[in-house]
Amino acid sequence: MDTTLQFQAPRQERFDQGKQLRDQFDVRPLGRFAPAEKKRDVLHLHQLSDQTRLKRFVPIRYGRMLESPFATFRGGANVMAFDLAVLPTSGVRVQLCGDAHLGNFGLYASPERQMMFDLNDFDETLAGPFEWDLYRLLASCAVAALHLGFAESTAQTMVQSSLRTYRERMQEFAGQGHLEVWYHHISTTKVLEVLDHARDHLRKSVRKAEEKTSQSAVEKMAELKAGKWTFISDPPKLEPVDDRELKGSIERFFREYLDSLPSDRQFLLGKYTFEDAALRLTGVGSAGRQVYVALMQGQDSQDTLLLQLKQAFPSALEMALGGSPYDHHGQRVVTGQKLMQATTDIFLGWSTFKNRHFYVRQLRDRKGSINIEDLSAEDLREYCELCAYVLARAHARSGDAALLAGFLADQQAFDAFEDALARFALHYAELNQQDFEALLKAEKAGEIEVVRGI
Known part of the structure; x- marks a missing residue:
């Protein structure tokens, strides 16, 4: 069915279609989930991913992944995509985050400067079956709970x-109009209404996030010389770009990047001049991939803007779900983010740099997260529920809430799905523990080099 015609069909018709898809969905393989053991080599899967990274940073990536089983899970989006490929799919499609674990939800400021809570990583975004994001999120809940003891x-x-x-949130969204779902956002005020035990953790995270502005980041990462900011060398975390030719390529990149922005954002960005660039080491899943930071300066040294240029690769889900309709993977990431996030960065765009795909966003624009290491069992339960609420909103926005609500409607069928998914999540947490131990064994055998503490 044509997507537009699907959404224009009566709500009850779409709801009933969801029920029909659910009746055809076999939950038994989910409840007794087992990956293709003979073909599954977790070290090989990670080494395939290493081919897209700067070699000198790969040992640091392993060091970060081996901090805990939860860190191993964070770095294993491609591993889980490989594992999920053996399962039947629901037929209910949405825009997938592709890496919807607990660590990829967080705080940021909307264009109106209101603090929001939402998904915040879309490197793996791709259209696909809604349950894949659910599997990743709920497995991360189990991994986090066991990691915390x-x-x-x-x-x-x-x-x-x-x-x-x-499920409950999706039922609410199914009863709303398309515009009402599209406009729905989860501000920190709304989060405080949802949380009980974890409120103090959120307030603490909000205070920290509000202090993370471009200007405060510039003052930590750069030094002021003759009224101009330049990055401070702090290898391997931050390495200024000294090559004049490379800087020239970055400036050309920006000229092309402007074409991906609306005209008003082009006008605003035109008020800033490019001053300096640095290579930046980021994250766990992203560690070792090319990420540059561009320092832009406006009318004076207190008027700065930091933009992050991050290389975009094919989604880890593509090996199982097929290719993206977008030839440019920066465009894939940006389009997916705009479909799923309630409000997006005003400078979110894409371009090509040295024949490689990149996307651009602001760095440290009041961004923050809740550290799960500090959470009690009740705190973590509330946080998991909050992330499930956010994911439901993202799926309702990028998919069909009525179809999804229909799939999850019947109590008896839902109970079977819930039971199977709970068993899957716990089994996957055990499998992830085995992956963690396999990487430790590979380190001991000298198969991988590991650098910790960076």
């Missing part, structure tokens, strides 16, 4: 309550 029964409760939250 909570009982398996506690982890199971978190998974089940998060899935119920997703």
